[in-house]
Amino acid sequence: MTQFKFFLFVFLFSNHCLFAQSISLRKVTTLPSIVQETSGIETSNSLYIWTHNDSGGEPALYKIDTFGNLLKTIFLKNTTNLDWEDVASDGQNYYIADIGNNDNARKDLKIYIIPNPDSVNTELFVPQVINFSYPNQNQFPPDNANLNFDAEALICFNSNLYIFTKNRTNPFTGYTYLYKIPNEPGQYTAELLDSFKTGIGYKEQWWISAADISPDNKKLVLLSSDKIFVFTGFTGDNFFNGKVKTIDLGSFTQKEAIVFYSNTEFYITDEYFDILGGRNLYQGSIKNLYTANFKETQKPQNLLITYKRQFGENAISLIDETKKVSIKVIDLNGKEVKKYLLDTTQPFAIIDVPFGYYTLLVSDGKLKQEIGILVN
Numbered sequence: 339m340t341q342f343k344f345f346l347f348v349f350l351f352s353n354h355c356l357f358a359q360s361i362s363l364r365k366v367t368t369l370p371s372i373v374q375e376t377s378g379i380e381t382s383n384s385l386y387i388w389t390h391n392d393s394g395g396e397p398a399l400y401k402i403d404t405f406g407n408l409l410k411t412i413f414l415k416n417t418t419n420l421d422w423e424d425v426a427s428d429g430q431n432y433y434i435a436d437i438g439n440n441d442n443a444r445k446d447l448k449i450y451i452i453p454n455p456d457s458v459n460t461e462l463f464v465p466q467v468i469n470f471s472y473p474n475q476n477q478f479p480p481d482n483a484n485l486n487f488d489a490e491a492l493i494c495f496n497s498n499l500y501i502f503t504k505n506r507t508n509p510f511t512g513y514t515y516l517y518k519i520p521n522e523p524g525q526y527t528a529e530l531l532d533s534f535k536t537g538i539g540y541k542e543q544w545w546i547s548a549a550d551i552s553p554d555n556k557k558l559v560l561l562s563s564d565k566i567f568v569f570t571g572f573t574g575d576n577f578f579n580g581k582v583k584t585i586d587l588g589s590f591t592q593k594e595a596i597v598f599y600s601n602t603e604f605y606i607t608d609e610y611f612d613i614l615g616g617r618n619l620y621q622g623s624i625k626n627l628y629t630a631n632f633k634e635t636q637k638p639q640n641l642l643i644t645y646k647r648q649f650g651e652n653a654i655s656l657i658d659e660t661k662k663v664s665i666k667v668i669d670l671n672g673k674e675v676k677k678y679l680l681d682t683t684q685p686f687a688i689i690d691v692p693f694g695y696y697t698l699l700v701s702d703g704k705l706k707q708e709i710g711i712l713v714n
Contacts, residue, residue: 339591341386344540348433348671354372359583359585359586359627360585360586360587361475361585361586361587361588361622361623361626361627362587362613362619362622362675363587363589363621363622365616365618365620366404366619366620366621367404367405367619368406368619369389369402369607369617369618369691370402370406370407370408370617370620371398371401371408372389372400373390373402373617373687374391374395374399374609374610374617375391375392375395375594375609376389376390376391376546376594376608376617377389377390377391377392377394377422377423377424377438377490377594377609378422378425378434378435378492378594379425379595379596379597379605379607380426380427380432380593380667381424381599381605382429382454382596383599384400384404384569384599384600384620385403385404386402386403386404386409386481386687387401387402387605387607387619388400388401388402388425388432388455388597389402389425389607390419390422390425390427390434391419391422392419392422392594393419393420393421393422393438394419394422394451395419396413396419397414397418397419397422398411398413398414399411399414399425399432399434399452399655400413401524404619404655406476408618409454410661411461412452412455412460412461412462412463413443413461413593414450414452414463414464414465415451415462415463415464415465415634416464417465418560419436420436420444420446421436421437421439421440422434422436422438422439422491423435423436423437423438423489423491423492424490424491424492424548424549424692425492425693426492426494426499426550427494428453428492428521429454429491430453430454430455430495431451431452431453431454431521432451432452432454432455433447433449433450433451433468433492433494433521434449434450434451434465435448435489435490435492435501435519436448436449436450437449437490437492437501438489438490438589438686439487439488439559440488440506441490442475442478442480442485442486442487442506443478443479443497443500444483445471445478445479447469447470447471448467448470449466449467449468449492449499449519450465450467450468451465451466451467451468451521451523452465452466463614466523467523468519468521468522468523468524468526469525469526470518470525470527471516471528471646472487472527472528472530473527473529473530475487475527477586478681482507483507483509483511484507485505485507485508486503486504486505486507486511486513486514486582487514488503488504488505489501489502489503489504490504490546490548491503491504491514491547491548491549491560491561492549493547493549493550493558494521494551495539495575495684496555496574497612498518498519498520498521498575499518499519499520499521500516500518500531500575501516501517501518501519501666502514502515502516502546502548502549503517503546503615504545505536505545505546506541506542506545506546507541508539509541510538510541510544511535511538512536512537512538512544513533513534513535513670514534514545514546515530516530516531516532516533516534516578517530517531517534518531518630521557530713531575532576532577532578532579533578534560534567534578534582536560536562536567538669539701542563542565543562543565543590544562545562546560546561546562546595547561547562547593547594547595548560548561548593548594548595549561549596550596550597550598550604551598552598552601552615552712553600553601554601556570556571556601557570557576557601557624558570558577558580559596559604559626560570561595561596561606562593563590563591563592563593564586564588564591564593564637565584565585565586565587565588566585566587566590566596567582567584567585568582568583568627569581569582569664570580570582570623570628584625585625585627587622589609590614590710591608591616592609592611592614592616593606593607593608593649594607594608594609595607602623602625602628603617603621603622603624603625604621604622604623604624605620605621605622606619606621607619607620608620613694613695614695623625623681633714636674641657641666641700641707642656642657642658642661642700642701642705642707643655643656643657643663643680643698643709644657645698645709645711647674647694650699650714651688652690652691652711653681653686653687653688653689654678654680654686654687654689655685655686655687656681656685657684658688659681659682660682661680661681661702662679662680662681662682662698662702662703663679663680663681663701663702664677664678664679664700664701665679665687665698665703666699667689667691667696667698668696668698668699669691669694669695669696669698675691676689676690679681689712689713692713693713694712695710695711695712695713696713697709697710697711698710698711
């Protein structure tokens with residue numbers, strides 16, 4: 339199960355967004371209560387999804403339409419949902435990834451294979467099984483600096499399966515590793531192909547929780563809590579050698595799954611989490627970001643302040659102490675609850691507010707930024 343307990347998270351914005359591009363997600367529906375912890379989604383069209391719960395849930399796939407109605411359930415016989423984290427498809431088969439590994443200690447990683455469930459006419463099905471291990475893991479668990487054997491992201495491409503790890507290293511390194519295994523039943527040692535550095539900061543912002551590849555095999559997408567990474571222009575499975583766009587999704591929730599239903603449109607689901615909400619199905623599109631006349635916007639600018647939790651306090655401080663920067667603390671109702679002015683004489687301050695989510699409106703008179711924080 340994905341652990342989502344953390345002191346804070348930070349949204350980085352400059353003139354509304356510090357990412358080069360951004361899109362807005364549209365809520366389609368709330369998922370039925372049987373799917374408390376949606377962790378993977380797949381589909382054959384835009385009218386419905388197949389999803390499953392993660393660790394501790396029933397070993398089952400649920401077919402749900404875009405109105406939130408449960409249409410069908412298929413149970414996988416002789417299996418246990420230790421930590422199902424994603425599902426991928428090659429059109430003919432579905433591949434259910436029991437690869438969640440929060441503690442990096444598992445030696446029983448599996449991927450279950452069933453026919454496309456749209457063609458399955460029974461409620462109980464015996465899957466085929468892929469067992470695999472990572473070639474570069476010899477400690478279970480490894481030390482904190484090498485906690486990169488959890489995974490929640492799986493795609494199927496050219497008769498192979500590709501796994502993208504969820505980085506839990508401490509200190510956080512920001513890398514997701516890419517592994518490859520055949521899509522046939524058997525026992526395998528995964529092949530380590532490459533790595534990609536998503537970013538540096540709080541891991542909850544940058545770790546990878548899902549992946550998918552577009553129907554035309556030209557766009558790979560990796561999902562995080564508030565953003566997607568879209569790769570294009572790659573050759574074969576050299577995904578990370580292509581071009582990449584980091585696209586802000588405009589919200590921070592426990593996003594767990596993504597699936598393309600066209601070459602530029604996709605669905606996302608999230609789990610419910612206190613304060614952040616969730617257990618919803620969302621629709622998004624990157625069509626406008628991949629048109630012939632699209633031009634890149636300028637790269638992110640430097641932040642004016644830093645925000646850290648130190649010694650039990652929520653501290654803000656100037657990065658450049660020659661600047662004069664104002665900070666307004668805004669609650670979820672849009673109300674200003676605190677205001678600070680940082681300059682050479684007072685380059686730092688303690689934010690004294692109750693537990694909850696807030697937005698810091700930061701300005702030096704020229705540059706405006708927003709920083710979202712969760713105070714605990």
